[in-house]
Amino acid sequence: MISTINRLITAFWPPEPEKKSGAIKFGILGAAQAAYLGLILPAKSHPEIVLQAISARDRTRAEEFAKKHGIPDVRDTYQDIIDDPNIDAIYIPLPNSLHFEWTVRAIRAGKHVLLEKPSVSNSTEAKLLYNLPELSQPNGQVLLEAFHNRFHPAVHLFRSFINPADVVHVHTDSMVPWLMVGKDNIGLNYNLSGGCMMMLGGYNFNFLRLIFDDEPEECLACDTNIFKDGVHDKCDYDFKTKFRFPNGGIGEATSTFRGSLLWKPSEARVTMKEVVIPDKSLPSTQEKVVSRQVTLHGFLNAVVWHRVDVKDSFVIRNKNDRQPIKKWVKSQSHKAYTYKEAGGEFKDLSGEDWWMSYRWMLEEFVNKVKGRQTQYWISGEDSLKQSGMVDMAYEKSGLGLRPTSSFR
Structure with a gap:
């Protein structure tokens, strides 16, 4: 504490x-x-x-x-x-x-x-x-x-437990309490390109792309809520979307500007497919499999609090009828306020445990401007693809795309 x-x-x-x-x-x-x-x-x-x-x-x-x-x-x-x-x-x-x-x-x-x-x-x-x-x-x-948020060490620790090809389902959610976004907020002004999916929900979409390491093929559903007052009826104040990704996995995002006053940390919960683990101690008629669930609590404000939960569910079963012989679960929780704690490819990246994600990002921005090596970066191509995903959702919702600037 x-x-x-x-x-x-x-x-x-x-x-x-x-x-x-x-x-x-x-x-x-x-x-x-x-x-x-x-x-x-x-x-x-x-x-x-x-x-x-x-x-x-x-x-x-x-x-x-x-x-x-x-x-x-x-x-x-x-x-x-x-x-x-x-x-x-x-x-x-x-x-x-x-x-x-x-x-x-x-x-x-x-x-x-x-x-x-x-x-x-x-x-x-x-x-x-x-x-x-x-x-x-x-x-x-x-x-x-x-x-x-993508620059914080906790996010990279979280990713280290995930094999994108094995991801079958992802649930993400985020919220802000309703008192923080009134009807007159620019986030609900269509002419200013407002909408929950544009603002807060963009973090969810970005995180889905990060987890799958790919772009969605289709937006399967996009349900929104709006103020039906003739003024704000093109701007979603909350939404729930479902995307299909190239590996067949499903990514869901839900977010709201009208959340409870009791703040809930953002969450990304990843379910991965069952994978066979070689085990020479087993007879040839049996196999050992594991399915993994990885959850990052607090993907938006990791410096305040976050936790990475890894839950591995093991099964030893008969190969012929797939009937289980033994089951057990191994659960671990992790945190990383520095890249040294996160380990992996960025373990030598220096920084302080009190750095917010904004500070980690600014460090890399300065490195880029100064011509130094950056350990992590968000490319223009990445941002271009992000905008395509947001468009996909707005088209599915029926609310339509946000206005295009006339400036050239």
Whole structure:
């Protein structure tokens, strides 16, 4: 308990090292609440990140935001930030419908971009964005869609227990309490590309793709709930989807903006097919098989709390009639707040146990911009495929795709 409290205190009030010469100077577009966890807090502990400037639609709001977070420069417009030669990178936490335009503008201006998810409103925009010629040039601009949770060590520990080819079913769920997302929230504004699947549910979809290590072939079902008031009736406030993947496995995702006030950690539960285990101690008429279930509790906020449960169900049975002779279950639980704890291919990746997933992500963003080796990365191709999965679900739901920007 004491270690947990210390970890959380340090996560939210981290040490602030001296900034290095050549630190990346960030400009922020919009005084959004998401900016605090997405960049401002993790930047405090990173010696190679400087928060230089911010702009917002309301300059007064930008000035208040800058004063609160120690950002020295306030600019009148987003374009002023992008045009500033002293700014190296742009952070974009704007409403979804503005992501495409302002990311393209920033990339064309020679800036690196850390872009809040979802990166775009639909796959039409994704194809245009991720095929920009500037992104394919040697030492060109860096663009990262901020699926921060995928960078946390707990996720990679979880994956180490899974063979994607053997996955037969995955259940994922996430939620936020209903008080956090009112009807007027931008997450329920169709013109701003809102919807639970666009916002919170995108994490579920991304996790399904990560677990199967593949793309869904079909969305088999997508049931949504909406406010039938003539204003919000194109935006889902919760949903349940079912996808079929190429190996025949089924992936399900459920998420809601109207969750209980009693917060429930996000969950990903993976069921794998029965596998025969060679055992020379058995007679030739018998075989030993195991089926595995792996569950990650807390795939979104792993620094607060998470647990990886691995349950292996063993059976020794007759080969001819498959009748069981002996059954037993072996269960283990694991955690990983650092890559050393996670082990595997990333075990030598340095970092602190109090780092949030945002901080792990920022570490890799800086490495990418500086031309260093990255241990883990989310490619533009990955983000392009992510947008296709979201489109697939919205088409199945009958709500239709989110609007496409007219900017080119």
